[in-house]
Amino acid sequence: MSFIELDDGIGGTGRAAIGPLSDHADLLASAADGAALPCITDEHVWKLHGHLLKDIIAVDPIFVPRGEAAKQWNILISLIAALAARSHPRSRPFLALGGGSVGDVAGLAAALYMRGTPVIQIPTTLLAQVDSAVGGKTAIDAEGQKNLVGTFHSPMLVLADPALLATLDRRQMRAGAAEIVKYGMIADEGFFRWMEAHGETVIAADAHACAEAAQQCIRMKADAVAGDLRDEKGRRALLNFGHTFGHAFESVAGLGTLLHGEAVAAGMVLASQFAAATEYCAPDVPKRLVQLLDRLGLPTNLGALGLAGKGTTLLPHMLRDKKSDGRTATLVLPERIGEARLLRAVDEQRLRAFLELA
């Protein structure tokens, strides 16, 4: 079995492996050190896949609600309480088994509990396997804003088993595919082409194609994170392509209404159309992106998100984005497929005019 090294650039090292969970029985047993490992998860995932862990080690599930509803203050508090009730020691990791929402709130609990406890991420959605389980961004939502509260806390281990995706519904698989397309757009035209050829196979949960996608995305993400864990230097920010619009869509629709990947899909399209309208890229860039996302059954405009006519309501949310200086919007814009750049202090009049027509 081979690992992808996750060096967070500030002294923390972790590892990611793609393949059957059962291959890691020894590693998990040594992490457990004879105790039952707390496992933060949701009841649906636990019923489907908890047995894979129970076959290997003693695990003690701690449940959170499904989906975005897990990323709330009261859930975070309940996790800290559950760990304290178990006298869980700081030296021993606990597990996060689930999609990106479980991973985000469990990661935040790990960062806070006893000022930092190791966490092993076991992602069970396509999106979490290709993106969220790696990189150490942890978060809950607050004040109606996505990921308003969080930390950077890198996982000690990420175990992504593509076989677990067989039970995931198609809508969730599509949402994960959006983040995969993102990697092609920002960093690798060859990988974008690979998605043009294999995207449907990925969405059908073909284990080989999903493993290949995870391998490529995790490598690209590890590379961006190693140089800029805390998202300060503009390098990691490229991973936020589609998210200034996307998070605004999620907020306007009501957090938890749209899937994150759906919002990111349409967000990438709007960012690319804005880039083309302002001559940062050629018009064929949004065109080719829309063709691929359409084929993968992902939304590519406000109407498809149920937000027709809501363009200008997005602006205040975009100005609150973490990349913003508080006065102006910052956008990740494609220059061509496979290359993106950060544009700070986006002209508000231009952006407003663009949103009015979106």
Ligand SMILES: NC(=O)c1ccc[n+]([C@@H]2O[C@H](COP(=O)([O-])OP(=O)(O)OC[C@H]3O[C@@H](n4cnc5c(N)ncnc54)[C@H](O)[C@@H]3O)[C@@H](O)[C@H]2O)c1
């Ligand atoms: N930290 C990061 O870097 C990062 C990156 C991308 C996204 N995110 C966050 O991740 C969240 C989205 O995560 P997501 O797309 O994984 O969805 P999710 O975690 O919000 O929801 C997943 C849903 O699928 C179900 N599920 C999970 N695994 C399953 C399986 N194998 N079979 C059947 N059902 C299964 C769950 O019960 C849940 O209902 C958003 O909050 C987003 O902001 C974080």
Ligand SMILES: O=C(O)C(=O)C[C@@H](O)[C@H](O)[C@H](O)COP(=O)(O)O
């Ligand atoms: O890891 C990153 O950096 C990303 O931007 C990955 C995104 O896919 C992810 O949705 C992330 O949680 C967004 O972070 P935020 O800083 O915009 O809240």
Ligand SMILES: [Zn+2]
């Ligand atoms: Zn994302």
